[in-house]
Amino acid sequence: MKEEFEFLFSLVVSGLSIGMMYSLIALGFVLVYKATDAINFAQGEFVMLAGFICAGMLAASVPLWMAIPIAIIAMVVFSFALERVVLRPLLGRPVVAVIMATIGLAAILRGLPPITIGSQTLTIPLPIGDEPVKFLGTSLAQIQVLGLVVSAACLGGFTWFFMKSRMGVAMRAVADNQQVAMAMGINVERYFAIAWAMAGIVAALGGIIWGSMLGVDTQLALVGLKVFPVVILGGLDSIIGAVVGGLIIGVVESVAAGYLDPIVGGGTKDFAPYVVMIIALMFRPYGLFGKHKIERI
Amino acid sequence: MFYREAGTFKTTYAEDMALFPLPITRWSIRVLLVLVIAVVPLVLHEYYLSIFNLIFIAIVGALGLNILVGYTGQISIGHAAFMSVGAYTAANLAVKLGLPFWITLPAGGLMAAFIGVIVGMPSLRIKGTYLAIATLASQLIIEWIINHTPAISGGAAAAIEVARPTIAGYELKSQRDLYFFTLFFALVAIVATMNLVRSRIGRAFIAIRDQDIAAEIIGINIYRYKLIAFAISSFYAGVCGVLYTYYFGIATYEAFQIVVSIDYLAMVIIGGLGSVLGSVLGAIFVTALPVVIRIMVETFGGYIWDPAALSAVAASMRLIIFGSLIIFFLVVEPEGLARLWRNTRNYFRAWPFSY
Numbered sequence: 311m312k313e314e315f316e317f318l319f320s321l322v323v324s325g326l327s328i329g330m331m332y333s334l335i336a337l338g339f340v341l342v343y344k345a346t347d348a349i350n351f352a353q354g355e356f357v358m359l360a361g362f363i364c365a366g367m368l369a370a371s372v373p374l375w376m377a378i379p380i381a382i383i384a385m386v387v388f389s390f391a392l393e394r395v396v397l398r399p400l401l402g403r404p405v406v407a408v409i410m411a412t413i414g415l416a417a418i419l420r421g422l423p424p425i426t427i428g429s430q431t432l433t434i435p436l437p438i439g440d441e442p443v444k445f446l447g448t449s450l451a452q453i454q455v456l457g458l459v460v461s462a463a464c465l466g467g468f469t470w471f472f473m474k475s476r477m478g479v480a481m482r483a484v485a486d487n488q489q490v491a492m493a494m495g496i497n498v499e500r501y502f503a504i505a506w507a508m509a510g511i512v513a514a515l516g517g518i519i520w521g522s523m524l525g526v527d528t529q530l531a532l533v534g535l536k537v538f539p540v541v542i543l544g545g546l547d548s549i550i551g552a553v554v555g556g557l558i559i560g561v562v563e564s565v566a567a568g569y570l571d572p573i574v575g576g577g578t579k580d581f582a583p584y585v586v587m588i589i590a591l592m593f594r595p596y597g598l599f600g601k602h603k604i605e606r607i
Numbered sequence: 608m609f610y611r612e613a614g615t616f617k618t619t620y621a622e623d624m625a626l627f628p629l630p631i632t633r634w635s636i637r638v639l640l641v642l643v644i645a646v647v648p649l650v651l652h653e654y655y656l657s658i659f660n661l662i663f664i665a666i667v668g669a670l671g672l673n674i675l676v677g678y679t680g681q682i683s684i685g686h687a688a689f690m691s692v693g694a695y696t697a698a699n700l701a702v703k704l705g706l707p708f709w710i711t712l713p714a715g716g717l718m719a720a721f722i723g724v725i726v727g728m729p730s731l732r733i734k735g736t737y738l739a740i741a742t743l744a745s746q747l748i749i750e751w752i753i754n755h756t757p758a759i760s761g762g763a764a765a766a767i768e769v770a771r772p773t774i775a776g777y778e779l780k781s782q783r784d785l786y787f788f789t790l791f792f793a794l795v796a797i798v799a800t801m802n803l804v805r806s807r808i809g810r811a812f813i814a815i816r817d818q819d820i821a822a823e824i825i826g827i828n829i830y831r832y833k834l835i836a837f838a839i840s841s842f843y844a845g846v847c848g849v850l851y852t853y854y855f856g857i858a859t860y861e862a863f864q865i866v867v868s869i870d871y872l873a874m875v876i877i878g879g880l881g882s883v884l885g886s887v888l889g890a891i892f893v894t895a896l897p898v899v900i901r902i903m904v905e906t907f908g909g910y911i912w913d914p915a916a917l918s919a920v921a922a923s924m925r926l927i928i929f930g931s932l933i934i935f936f937l938v939v940e941p942e943g944l945a946r947l948w949r950n951t952r953n954y955f956r957a958w959p960f961s962y
Contacts, residue, residue, distance in 0.1 A: 349736045349739065351739075396934055396938065399938045400937065400938065403937075403941070404680070404735075405734075405735035405736055406676065406680070406682045406735065406739075407937050407941065409682060409735075409736070409739050410682075410872060410876055410933060410937055411933070411934050411937050411938070413684070413869060413872065413930075413933070414873075414929070414930040414931070414932075414933030414934040414937070415930060415934065416930070417869060417926045417927070417929055417930030417933070418926065418927050418930035418931060418934075419930075420923075420926055421922075421923040421924065421925070421926030421927035421930065422923070422927065423923075424916075424919050424920065424922075424923040425912065425920050425923045425924065425927075428913075428916070429916070429919055535747070538740045538743060538744070539744075542737070542740060546736070574755055577751060577754070577755065580747065580751070581747065581748065581751045584744040584747050584748055585748070587740070587744055588729065588741070588744055588748070591729060591730070591733065591737065591740075591741055591744075592729045595732075595733050595737055
């Protein structure tokens, strides 16, 4: 009985830490959706791109303390350009158009690395040890602890930003009602660009952490597939929802994989989150914390 | 410059309801039919016929997706999953029960339609974004279930080999035989879609796409028609999957992964949303483009990339070019190739006069 409980406990703890790192990626998605109502199907590819930039810098023997800021700045520039060239012309078009454009973007980003730097897996060695950290009888890899800290800092920082700072309040106004925000003298298009830039920053951090954990190749983009269950469960426009959704999905995934994988022979990890998501869509499509503005037919 | 509609008067209802009301269109269709039925299969080498076969199969799938995305305005990122449902249904029926293709083909389509309705029931109560994510989920879940159920997937490799179709004892083995097989179904699909979209059901689809609330007010049961659209679209996808199975002689989930769903979305967007001609043009374009890319990369790629990695390079180039084309058409010409063709035609309508 005791071993049983310890097994479950260790699954939950590792699920929570992975879930927190899902939240980090989901955060980029939520930031964009909240401000611009655009769905970014390329979030995973953003993360992959940031990982490639950082790992490519390191491979060109740029020191780590420079590679990380460069990756962040590059992602901000990329997001600005993307908003300007692709998303802005699609303003006011059906939601399907924006979804398709980001799917197209995802295809481009996934195709780029093999023809530019080849298909080998790059690494991002962060200056942390390999020894697992002991925590209440279970152990966590140090990279997971770092991911947890960075995710928590990001989520806290953005919550403060939206609640207290002038820019954050303006952004919430834009998200709430674009026309009224415009009438109050807020430059809506500028805030759209800022929202994308913030998503770029979050993707850069996610890319560095996930990249150093999994290694950087095109497979890294697959973490983006976990974003959808997280944001649907938490609510598409809620930062706290991204956190709670990420934690729940992380735990579900970890526990399901721990108990079901031996029976069905693997793959539960990629499957269980989507089952949770379908259930959420049926009973609470706006998510746990999302705004109840979904249109039903 | 030969496109003239002056001087055609409709004196009977039959003429008014004809699929192609203008003599010029009827004649060009006839010429085109003679070309694809008689000239192409006799003149071209088997290799080129194999490309035509893939195009004809893709036309069926693209028409189905266009009914859903282009005419009804509902997005689906999981269409390849419905194709795999059709493919595995037909493969199991053909191998385990030994049924001929004229039973397995509609059976595969109907099974896909049934699964489509099951997926559609929860998904269609929500729109836009949520529907896109729900269909993405259905793609992953269907793929996982097929892969992990030996009764469906036929064992560990999740692939079932199927014999080629036979008609009256004659096995369709060569590309030339299969050419007529796939051409027949592509033509049936084209005519069926042209008639569907101008029927009562098709008009309801278009009304839902253009303004769903207004459609509901004039008495269209939106939920029911969306489900019908999903079912018809999945039926096409299922038939398309069955055709792939018979064409390749094997049903494998690897041929129906999410990349394929995106290929088909690329077809309907590049070809033109809400247009039968667009689906056909898009299917031709998206099927033929990889061939061109592969030839280009194999010819010139050796100067830039490692010769051993060229097939990976060609695959990546394909992703990049498709992605760019999707974005380009969405931003610049949302109505796709079909619109470009219409613009050209309209230019020559009164040529050499400007109007």
